[in-house]
Amino acid sequence: FYATTSAIPGVGERTLIAVKPDGVQRRLVGQIVQRFEQRGFKLVGLKMVKAPEELLSQHYHDLRKKPFYPNLLRYMHSGPVVAMVWEGHNVVRTSRLMVGDTNPAEAHPGTVRGDFSIHISRNVIHASDSVEGAQREIQLWFNCTELLDWVCCDHSNTYQL
Ligand code: GDP
Ligand code: MG
Numbered sequence: 001f002y003a004t005t006s007a008i009p010g011v012g013e014r015t016l017i018a019v020k021p022d023g024v025q026r027r028l029v030g031q032i033v034q035r036f037e038q039r040g041f042k043l044v045g046l047k048m049v050k051a052p053e054e055l056l057s058q059h060y061h062d063l064r065k066k067p068f069y070p071n072l073l074r075y076m077h078s079g080p081v082v083a084m085v086w087e088g089h090n091v092v093r094t095s096r097l098m099v100g101d102t103n104p105a106e107a108h109p110g111t112v113r114g115d116f117s118i119h120i121s122r123n124v125i126h127a128s129d130s131v132e133g134a135q136r137e138i139q140l141w142f143n144c145t146e147l148l149d150w151v152c153c154d155h156s157n158t159y160q161l
Contacts, residue, residue, distance in 0.1 A: 008159055014044065014085050015092045016137040017099075018126040021079035024048075028116055028124060029082050035098060035112065036086050040158040045085035045138075045147040053077055058140055071121065083141045089159065092127075092134050099127040 100111025107114035117124045128134035
């Protein structure tokens with residue numbers, strides 16, 4: 001029988017990953033999706049959107065007082081974003097490690113930001129930074145009919161079921 005991932009403790013954790021407008025413009029979507037797939041995470045939602053300003057202001061609510069906030073919203077609204085929900089054990093923490101430091105100058109080679117970006121204002125990708133934050137962001141970006149709870153048939157190669 002195939003266990004659904006949600007039956008294994010912790011394996012149903014989800015995070016929001018988004019390829020920002022610079023990443024889409026630079027045709028990095030495929031390489032970024034590939035990194036999460038090859039790590040073993042399960043894609044449960046994906047869409048391309050021109051994010052409404054209302055959505056972006058909620059998404060970056062905590063940063064609204066920062067001096068870079070107006071430019072951040074303008075950048076995120078400047079073109080399409082590819083928003084994704086990835087699922088798996090520890091996916092929030094592991095994806096932050098895969099994405100690298102917020103400032104690309106500090107991001108290690110091998111991370112998305114460390115391989116594909118130079119400046120903090122054009123750092124290619126978003127990843128939720130906590131499990132609670134991920135739940136909040138996923139609800140903002142996706143409605144529940146857009147998230148698929150499908151069975152990954154080779155899960156025994158990724159987890160001890
Ligand atoms: P993240 O979770 O690693 O994306 O970092 P934050 O949540 O702290 O910030 C959100 C986004 O705002 C970052 O990914 C950057 O695009 C941008 N940002 C953060 N700090 C700065 C800054 O000091 N200067 C500029 N120009 N942009 C920043
Ligand atoms: Mg953040």
